[in-house]
Amino acid sequence: MANKNITLVEVEKAVQVIMDTAFENEDYFSELDGLAGDGDFGNSLATGFQVIREQWDTLPRTNINAFLMKVAMLTTSHVGGSSGPIWGTAFMRAAIYSREKDDLNLTDIVNIFDSAIEGIMQRGGAQPGDKTLIDALIPTRNALAQVKSDAPDCWKRALKTASEAATQSIEDTKNLQAKRGRQCFTGERSIGTVDPGIVAVATIMNNMNKAFTQ
Amino acid sequence: MNKFFNDPNNFVPEMCEGLVMANPDTLKYVPEYNMIYRSDMPSNDKVAIVQGSGSGHEPAHIMAVGKGMLDAACPGNVFAAPPVDFCYECIKRMNGPKGVLYIVNNYQGDKMAWQMAEEMALAEGINVKGIMVDDDVSVKDSTHTIGRRGVAGNFFVIKAVGAASEQGADLDALVKLGNKVNSLVRTMGVALTSCTPPAKGSPIFQISDGEMEMGVGIHGEPGRRRDKMKAADEIIEELFNAVADDLPFQSGDRVALMVNGLGGTPISELYILYRKAAEMAKARGLTIIKNYVNEYCTSLEMAGASLTLLKLDDELEALLNAPAEIPIRVF
Structure with a gap:
């Protein structure tokens, strides 16, 4: 990829990576969710993304916006519980940001993270430190922002540092008490267990790193 | 279960079909989005008033579609929030020069669907705003809500904004009016x-x-x-x-x-x-x-x-x- 801008081709691939991560880790994510949540997270994600996989060939590909908007709609409607609107909001914010853009540079991706994080906080009411996927997305965003979008190999460097930051967020949040999201109903029992949403973001970022740089 | 239905999965669509067949001059139906709307909408002259929540609360809301009340409704399945694309299509199809007002009862699923649809519509330049109804004094937080639930008081919100919209009130005035009714x-x-x-x-x-x-x-x-x-x-x-x-x-x-x-x-x-x-x-x-x-x-x-x-x-x-x-x- 060197440092050229990404187009619909890479956006499609990124969505594919997110979906595949959910399929490959369905049982693992649900198992994590069962420790201090209701145990359906992996299954909710996989079931919803399965609908996208079934419709993959017919998704609109006129531009990034149209593609991501359809992904957002399907995610929101078919991923169960509040995960649908939460993850759907991330895709929707990316879609809205990409209006009238044929390609995206690294700064655009950072801006998309900002917009997605803001949207998810608004949708679900979570704040940083509540032990939700927000606490993985913010360090990921900050790591991406450290790399200049005109630097040589910017994507490779950004994906490496972002996947490391996302992975680190699992340990960094482990001893927090969940105030929102998947674990919030278990109160103090959530302390010491990892949040499945945070693990999911970290796993996705690691798979992005592999998919785009190797 | 002694009920009138054919295939339980067709409960909502068949209810919608019956409703438009009984009101062929005034109502139209978009089956893909469970959408019932006034046959004279969208209009250049009024703000469109729309609502959609779970089915099973009839006459709320599809049977409250008509002149002086709702302009469209797009219910989900029984007791299930409408999917976001229902809400988005409903806003988009009802939009005219004066914009769209959506009314949402305070349930997490309904709110999330409508607020997402609002964001999508705003990104396309549609003038859309929402008001929330939470009139139930029974309990504060509950199974599907943060805060109070929205229940029958919704009827008065619809009636007031529906009438004001017929009289030409603009979107901001309707938001203010709807919030006022909800507060009272x-x-x-x-x-x-x-x-x-x-x-x-x-x-x-x-x-x-x-x-x-x-x-x-x-x-x-x-x-x-x-x-x-x-x-x-x-x-x-x-x-x-x-x-x-x-x-x-x-x-x-x-x-x-x-x-x-x-x-x-x-x-x-x-x-x-x-x-x-x-x-x-x-x-x-x-x-x-x-x-x-x-x-x-x-x-x-x-x-x-x-x-x-x-x-x-x-x-x-x-x-x-x-x-x-x-x-x-x-x-």
Whole structure:
């Protein structure tokens, strides 16, 4: 990829990576969710993304916006519980940001993270430190922002540092008490267990790193 | 389960089909989005008023579509929020030069779907705003809500903004008006039986003969307490006081009083409730300007009722008296 801008081709691939991560880790994510949540997270994600996989060939590909908007709609409607609107909001914010853009540079991706994080906080009411996927997305965003979008190999460097930051967020949040999201109903029992949403973001970022740089 | 349905999965679509077949001149139907809309919409002359929540609360909301009320509704399945694309398409298809107002009852699923649809529509340059209804005084947070639930008081919000929209009010004025009505309306309900969504096939909660759920939600969510069945006057007294003390409604207030059936209670019983409610209003010094005794917001075949009080001023009184034509009118 060197440092050229990404187009619909890479956006499609990124969505594919997110979906595949959910399929490959369905049982693992649900198992994590069962420790201090209701145990359906992996299954909710996989079931919803399965609908996208079934419709993959017919998704609109006129531009990034149209593609991501359809992904957002399907995610929101078919991923169960509040995960649908939460993850759907991330895709929707990316879609809205990409209006009238044929390609995206690294700064655009950072801006998309900002917009997605803001949207998810608004949708679900979570704040940083509540032990939700927000606490993985913010360090990921900050790591991406450290790399200049005109630097040589910017994507490779950004994906490496972002996947490391996302992975680190699992340990960094482990001893927090969940105030929102998947674990919030278990109160103090959530302390010491990892949040499945945070693990999911970290796993996705690691798979992005592999998919785009190797 | 003794119910009229064919395939339980077609419960909502077949209800919608029947509704448009019974109102061929005034209503149209978009099956892909469970969308019922006024055949003379969208319009250049008025803000479109739309709503969509779970089905099973009929006449709310598809049977409240008509001149002077909602311009469109896009319900989800029974007791399930409409998917975001239903809401988005509903906004988009009803949009005209004066924009779109959506009304959402305070349930997490409904709110998330409508707020996402709003964001999508705004990104396309559509002028859309929303108002939230949360009139149920029974409990603060509950099964599907952060904050109070939105129930039968929604009818008054629809009636007021629907009438004002016909008279040409702009979107910002309607938002202000809708919020005003919501701030002046209070409701509480009681369930005497449970109810059974056709696709589920079993009751949504258990309640024994001789018991009631005081403060029940319209999806059978728990209220304030489970209690033994009591005399009608005693039950409506508790509902009335809970509602009237909340705003509070005070001596000299002019009000609209609604006794709403939850689906399985005959209208005879609703008038027995109204009788006592009207006495209590008088004793409190409230003047009932308008009364509503019927089914407005139900929970399938649940036996039970809710009581709603709306505090009136000249503006709201005129809006309640403005003409409206919807499928459930009875004459």
